[in-house]
Structures are given as structure tokens and as C-alpha cells.
Amino acid sequence: MNSIGSQSSSVTPEAWEDQEMRNALAAREVSTIYKLLRRKGVSQRQIAAMTGQSQSEVSEILKGRQVMAYDVLVRIADGLGVPRGYMGLAYDEVTAQRVAETSEAPEAEEPENVKRRKFLAHAAAVAVGAHVLGADSGSWVSNPVLTPAPGRIGMTDVRQVEAATRALRSLDYQYGGGFCRDAVVAQLSWGQQMLNSSGTEVVRQRLHVALADLHNLAGWTSFDVGLIDSARNHFGRALELAKAGESDELVANILYRMGRVYLHKESPDDALKMFQLGQIAAQQSGSELAVAVICANQAWAYAMMGHEDQTMKLVGRTRDEFARANHGEAADWVKFFNEDDVYSMIGTVHTVLAQKVDARHTKYAIPALTRAIDSYGDEVARNKAFNLSSLATNHLLDGDIDHGAKVGVQAVDLAQHLKSKRVRDRLEPLRVEADKRRNFTDARDLADLIGRFHDANAV
Numbered sequence: 001m002n003s004i005g006s007q008s009s010s011v012t013p014e015a016w017e018d019q020e021m022r023n024a025l026a027a028r029e030v031s032t033i034y035k036l037l038r039r040k041g042v043s044q045r046q047i048a049a050m051t052g053q054s055q056s057e058v059s060e061i062l063k064g065r066q067v068m069a070y071d072v073l074v075r076i077a078d079g080l081g082v083p084r085g086y087m088g089l090a091y092d093e094v095t096a097q098r099v100a101e102t103s104e105a106p107e108a109e110e111p112e113n114v115k116r117r118k119f120l121a122h123a124a125a126v127a128v129g130a131h132v133l134g135a136d137s138g139s140w141v142s143n144p145v146l147t148p149a150p151g152r153i154g155m156t157d158v159r160q161v162e163a164a165t166r167a168l169r170s171l172d173y174q175y176g177g178g179f180c181r182d183a184v185v186a187q188l189s190w191g192q193q194m195l196n197s198s199g200t201e202v203v204r205q206r207l208h209v210a211l212a213d214l215h216n217l218a219g220w221t222s223f224d225v226g227l228i229d230s231a232r233n234h235f236g237r238a239l240e241l242a243k244a245g246e247s248d249e250l251v252a253n254i255l256y257r258m259g260r261v262y263l264h265k266e267s268p269d270d271a272l273k274m275f276q277l278g279q280i281a282a283q284q285s286g287s288e289l290a291v292a293v294i295c296a297n298q299a300w301a302y303a304m305m306g307h308e309d310q311t312m313k314l315v316g317r318t319r320d321e322f323a324r325a326n327h328g329e330a331a332d333w334v335k336f337f338n339e340d341d342v343y344s345m346i347g348t349v350h351t352v353l354a355q356k357v358d359a360r361h362t363k364y365a366i367p368a369l370t371r372a373i374d375s376y377g378d379e380v381a382r383n384k385a386f387n388l389s390s391l392a393t394n395h396l397l398d399g400d401i402d403h404g405a406k407v408g409v410q411a412v413d414l415a416q417h418l419k420s421k422r423v424r425d426r427l428e429p430l431r432v433e434a435d436k437r438r439n440f441t442d443a444r445d446l447a448d449l450i451g452r453f454h455d456a457n458a459v
Contacts, residue, residue, distance in 0.1 A: 016041060016082055022156065025086040028161030030076060033057060037080075051079040068171070084190075085143040086160065100411060116262070116270050119232055123258070126239040127277045128136060153197040153207065161191045161210040166332055169217055173336070173380050177224025178419025184218045205299040208245030212238045213333050216254050222259050224382075231261055252282035252290045253333045256297055268301040289330050292321035293337050295346040303352035307379055311353060315346060340380075344372040344387055351390045355396055355429065362394040369394065385414040385423045389430050396433045396443065405442035408434065412446075412453055424457055 013019060013373055015036075024032035044062070048055045067073060077087050164187050171180040191211055199207070219234035235258045238357055242250040259274030275298045282290035299314035322342055327335070347369035354361035369391040376384040388411035395404030408430055415423045431450040437443035 012219060013081070019156065022086065023163060027167045028067070028073060028087055028339060029075070031061050031064050033080075034062050034078075038062070039276060044222060046193045047080075048340070050081075051076045069074065087164075105424040115229070115232065116267075119236060119258070120270070120273055121326060122204075122236055123239060123255060125276065125278055126243050127255065127281050135308050151197060153199040153203060153264075154202055155206070157194060157197075158203060158210050161187075161194075161207070161214060162332070165210070165214045165217055169332070170379065172217065172221055172224070174378065176382055176420030176423065177221030181218070181221035181225060184214065184221050188214055188218055191225060205245050208241045208347075209247045209250060212241035212245060212247070212250055212254070215241060215302050216250070216257065216333060219254075220257055220286075220381065223257070223264070224422050225419050228261060229264075229458045232258070247285075248281045248288050249285035249331060250333060252278040252285060252287075252294060253331075255281065256293055258299070258390060259297055263297070263300060263304065266304065268304040274300065287325070287330075288321045289295045289327065289334050289337060291326035292318050292325060292342075295336060295421060296337075296342070296349075299349045300345070300352065303349045303356070306352060306356050308357050313364060318342065318345065336380075340372050340375040341383070343368045343375075344383060347372060347387065348390055351352065351394055359397050362398045365394045368397070380421060381414060381416055382420055382423060385411055385420075386426055389423075389426050393430045393433050396430070396437060401437060401440045401443050405434070405440075405446045408446045409449065412449055424454060427453070 005397060016025065018036075021033065021036050026038060037042070037047060044055050044058045047053075048058045051058070053061075061067060067076065073087060074084070076082075076215055077084050113182045160278070168180050168184050168187065171183075188211075191214055194207055195211070215234045217239035219231045219238060222228075223231040235254055239251060241252060245334045255274045255278030259271040259278065262271035262274065263266070275294050279291070282294050295318040297312045299311045299318060302311040302314065319342065320376075322337075322339075327338070332335075347365045350361040350365035350368065354365055369387050373384055373387045373391065376387070388407055392404045393406035395401075395407060396405075411427065411430065415427060427450050431447050431454075434443045434447035434450070438447065
């Protein structure tokens, strides 16, 4: 029987409200949680009994072993008596229903181009118009949020949402959206309840921004696993909340991410519309880093359209804005855009130009991509997979078949460890280039390897 919080236990329910404990719970730092319990006199044997773990497992966790499996985290939370929401694990029947509702509909309700036009109209209204929180979002939204009204909230509650979002975003970067999307949606189900809570104006404004970023992450992880309608729904809600929180910088980031959805779908015209709206918000925010992100992605869109001059102008502006940016004060949702990502974007843009305009762009793409790959760590494995695929493509275009195939195999190997449909999709241009060179054994083997990988992961 779970004795945490009982009269005979040295740990009362108030222990979970301690700021240090709340921070550890939000970040799912189980090692820290256990250490804090030990300080309160809870033995390793008691922790093991309550969590269903062996004492040796508890000992390893106390020494720093990470716990990442969702089901294990749930078992630990329930065993210790921790409110699931404190760890972003509020996955109850209501949340399960929300996850089901945000899955792709089996039948097409409207053509994709109609959905895009409606989202663009909504995005424009939010980005340059008045607050629209609570307004009818339109038929492109399939899951309006209805939440009960809880009690009063303070800044600690908002920081809980922010900390959970940071932790989940890190998992997305490292393992792909498929690893954590359900947990993000679960966190939303818990966090959105606070919108009807009472609190000071400062707290409520920051809550709007925090929940906007959580929806932003939900949209991004949905996109990463191929749930485009769900991504659009979350990004639309994120825009409304970011506008209500008066965060132009976050509005710009959301629009950039929605533009990336359209780039991935090879619709650069629609992507540019998102980026142009994002540019307005980024400039209003005064954040050079936000502007740099938008410029880099506009360059990508123009490269896809074959506009070399405009592409290179935007690459130059990306460098200039990045150099002026205050990176130390960057918000969580944009701080990913560091020097490594600048090189990654430059390499990506030149890769597209090499494929669509002039193969000589490989001489710019290869060193930029190599620089990014050499700097990327395991914490951004998905980005590394993207860049390996692009680098291999460039080497094939450059006639270096053996090396291109070798790098391509590395890309496939890394992709196999990621739960990301985007990574699989981004291997397709490499497969096409390898297939064109089937008279070379290495190229033929690479094309067949990617084909088998796609077949094994087909839904």
C-alpha cells in the first residue's frame, strides 16, 4: 500500500509543493526526485516498494541513470502519490479522447488547398489584427477545447508548464515527435484547465504564452509524425494564445513552423505566405534572432522555387541578423537557432539550389553541412539525420559516389532510431539521386536500403 502522505510517512502531500521538488518533477528528473525523498528520510527500500522497482534500480537512478519510458514514469508517479500533472503525465480518459480527436480523419473533409486558405486567413487575422481568443476558429479546427474552471494559479504553476515544455522539446529534438507527442497532448489537457483559473494579470499573460508554446510544440510533434491536420489545429490555437499573451516573437515562431509544414509538402508559395506574416511579427518583436529564423526559411522557399538571387540575398540577411542577435536572452522556442543551425540552413539551401538550379552549389553545401554535422551532439539527433541525408545527396551530385553512399548509410542508420516521419521523407531525395546511379554498386545498394527502410516503416 502506498504510504506517501499518510500519517506514518515522513513525506506529506506538501512535499510535492516544494519548489525544488516541483522543478524536478516538471523536468522528470527522477534521480533528483529520489534524492529529495532520501533527504526527507525515505529509504531506498521504501522507494522501491512504492514504485515497484528493485533496490538496485533505485540505487542506479540515484547515481544518475535517466528514466525516460513513459509507462515507467507513470508507475513512479502513481506509486509515490505524485499528481500526474506535476510530471506532465495527466493522460486520463479525457486526454485519450483528445488524442483520438487530433488524429487524422479517415475521410477528407475539405481539400488541402481550402484548409490552407482558411488557415492563412486566420493567421493573418491573429498576426496583424485584434485578439481573437475564444472566437470561432473555422472549419479547419476539428477539436475545440472545452475545459472546466479550476482554482487560483500563481507564477509557480506557469513555470511548471514552461519546464514541462522544455523537457518535452528536448525529447522531440533527440528522439523525434513520435516519442513524445502523446505526452505533449497530455500536458496540454492538464495545462489548459488553468485558462479558467483566477490569477493576477501578469500571471495570466505569462500563462497564455506558456500554453501557446506548448501548443506550438504539439503542432511541431504532430507535423513530425505526419499528422498535418492536427499540426494545423495546434498551431492555430498557439497563435491565438500567443497574441493574447502579447508575444510577437512567439507569433513569428509559430508562423515559421507552419511554413515549414508547407515546405515539407513542397508548397513553397504557401510557405512564403506564412513566413511573410512571421516576418512582420518578428520585426515587431525586436528580436534579431526571430528575424534570422524567418529569413533562413524564406531563403529555403525561394530556393525551392529556383530563385537563386533572392535566395542568396536572404542567406546574407540571415547571417547579418544572427550576428546582431542577443543569444543570451533568447526564448526557449527560438534558442535552438544557434551557429550550428545557421550552417545547417545554409547547407540545406545550397543543396536545394544544387538540385534545382546548378549542381555547382554543392561546393557551398558540403562544407556548411559538414560543419553542422561535426558540431551536432546526440541531443539533436534528428537535425543530424537531416544533414547527413543532404550531405550524401550533395556528394552524389558531385560525383563522389563511394563517399556519398557511405554518408547515406549513416543517415539511414540514424533514421532507424528516430520516431520521425519527416526524417523518412527527407531520405527520399537521396534515394532518387542514388537510384539514378544504379550502375554504381554503392549507389544501387543505398537506393535499395532506403527503399527497404521506407517499406518497413510504411503505415
